Amino acid sequence: MSGSPHFETPTALEYFATLVADDATLPVLEAAVAAVQDEFPGLDVQGVLAQVDGLADRLRRRIPADAAPLQRLRLLNRYFFQELGFAGNVNDYYDPRNSYLPAVLESRRGIPLTLALLYIELATQAGLQAQGISFPGHFLVKLHLPRGEVVIDPFSGQSLSREDLEERLQPLRAAGSRDGSDEVPLGLFLQPAPARDVVTRLLRNLREIHRVSGDLERLARVLQRLVILLPQAWEERRELALVLAELGRHARAAEELAVYLQHRPSAGDATALRRQLATWRRLT
Numbered sequence: 344m345s346g347s348p349h350f351e352t353p354t355a356l357e358y359f360a361t362l363v364a365d366d367a368t369l370p371v372l373e374a375a376v377a378a379v380q381d382e383f384p385g386l387d388v389q390g391v392l393a394q395v396d397g398l399a400d401r402l403r404r405r406i407p408a409d410a411a412p413l414q415r416l417r418l419l420n421r422y423f424f425q426e427l428g429f430a431g432n433v434n435d436y437y438d439p440r441n442s443y444l445p446a447v448l449e450s451r452r453g454i455p456l457t458l459a460l461l462y463i464e465l466a467t468q469a470g471l472q473a474q475g476i477s478f479p480g481h482f483l484v485k486l487h488l489p490r491g492e493v494v495i496d497p498f499s500g501q502s503l504s505r506e507d508l509e510e511r512l513q514p515l516r517a518a519g520s521r522d523g524s525d526e527v528p529l530g531l532f533l534q535p536a537p538a539r540d541v542v543t544r545l546l547r548n549l550r551e552i553h554r555v556s557g558d559l560e561r562l563a564r565v566l567q568r569l570v571i572l573l574p575q576a577w578e579e580r581r582e583l584a585l586v587l588a589e590l591g592r593h594a595r596a597a598e599e600l601a602v603y604l605q606h607r608p609s610a611g612d613a614t615a616l617r618r619q620l621a622t623w624r625r626l627t
Contacts, residue, residue, distance in 0.1 A: 355377070355380040355381055356567060356568070356571065358377055358380070358388075359374065359377045359378060359380070359568055359571060360571045362374045362377055363539065363542065363571065363572050366537065366538070366539055369538040369539060369542075370538075371460065371475075371538040371541050371542060372392065372395065372444075372460055372464055373388060373392060374538070374542045375444055375457070375460055375541070375542055375545055376388050376391050376392065376444045376445065378542060378545060378546055378568055379442065379443045379444070379445070379549075381564050382443055382446075383443075383445055386445060391444065391445050391448065394448055395448070395461065395464055395465075396468070398427065398461075398465060399464065399465045399468035399469070400468075401422075402418070402419065402422050402465055402468070402469055403468060403469060405418060405422070406418055406469060406470070410470075411489075412470075412471060412488045412489060413488060413490075415469050415470055415471055416466075416471060416486060416488070416493065418469070419462075419465060419466055419469050419471065420495075420500060422465075423461075423462055423465060423500075424500035427451060428451045429447075429451050429452075429453070429458055429461065429462070429497075430451065430452060430458075430498070430499070430500070431452070431453065431454065431455065431458065431497075431498035431499060432450075432452035432453060432454070436454065437552055437555075439549055439552050439553070439561070441453045441454045441457060442454060442456070442457055442545055442548055442549050442552075443457075444457055444460065444461070447461065448461070454482075454498070454548065455481050455482040455483070455496070455497055455498045456475075456482040456541070456544060456545055456548065457545070458497035458498060459475050459482050459483070459484050459497040460475070460541070462484055462495070462497045463475060463484055466484075466486065471486055471487075472486060472487040473485070473486045473487075474486075474487075474535035474536070475535065475536045475541055476494070476532075476533055476534070476535065476536060477536040477540060477541070477544060478508075478511070478532055478533070479511075479512065479515050479532065480511070480515075481496070481498070481511065482497070482536075482544065483495065483496055483497070483503070484496075484497055485533060485535065492533075494508065494533065505529065508529060508532075508533075509529060512529070512532065539572065539573075542572055543569070543572055543573060546565050546568055546569050546572065547569070549561075549565045550562065550565045550566065550569065553565060559586055559589055559590055560590065562586055563583065563586045563587055563590060566579055566582055566583035566586060567583060569583075570583055570599075575606075577603050577606050577607050580599050580602060580603045581599075581600065581603045581607075581616075583599050584596045584597075584599035584600035584603060585600075587599065588619075588623060593623040593624075593626040593627050594623075594627040596623050597620055597623040597624050597627065600616060600619070600620050600623070601620060603616075604616060604617060604620065
């Protein structure tokens with residue numbers, strides 16, 4: 344008698360890799376949850392998405408079927424920022440939990456990027472056209488209305504005028520005055536961010552936090568996802584190799600460093616890294 348089919352559950356890394364394999368189908372909200380799955384043992388990613396859907400459903404039931412886009416936007420803002428109480432974590436901005444969507448749903452506090460992801464999902468389910476914007480220094484949300492575009496700061500709930508946006512660009516424009524980048528029109532900074540770029544920004548935020556705190560275990564997990572998300576991000580792969588070596592995982596470190604050197608044979612420190620690679624291989 345033959346046994347029933349056996350299906351192995353994919354690891355968290357394998358699941359993430361499947362989600363981000365194709366730009367055309369990359370589900371940004373699900374990928375953002377899966378990106379931090381290791382922080383929540385036993386996390387049901389689909390359960391988190393269902394929780395978001397539940398919030399969106401509550402909003403949809405309040406919106407009249409014939410509501411104009413502007414009315415939908417007002418109802419969304421009141422619901423998201425006032426009733427649900429989502430806001431930026433001004434007291435502990437660099438707490439990594441601000442980047443963990445399951446934690447943000449619980450605490451109602453986050454960074455602009457995670458708040459934007461939730462806001463965009465609710466806006467979309469409320470019948471609005473909303474997109475994320477990788478604005479310099481601060482992730483924003485752009486909504487398309489019949490009479491024009493509205494830009495929302497999800498951290499504060501503020502609607503930003505053209506003057507507000509230009510003011511936020513002043514430090515960047517001042518720094519770029521020598522090379523002409525100060526003349527880049529505002530509209531180029533308001534282009535919608537592709538899903539892969541959004542997840543990259545989330546992970547790179549976490550990378551910086553873990554670098555500063557010296558949390559090598561978490562840093563390694565973030566870098567593993569970055570090299571899956573960006574297969575040609577060779578500097579991230581190099582850093583992953585060095586972090587794995589610090590954690591004593593010399594076999595894995597050697598694998599990653601060998602790939603890096605294969606694609607960056609003329610790197611400035613290639614000779615030193617080849618010696619390091621030989622040392623790691625002797626340790627395995």
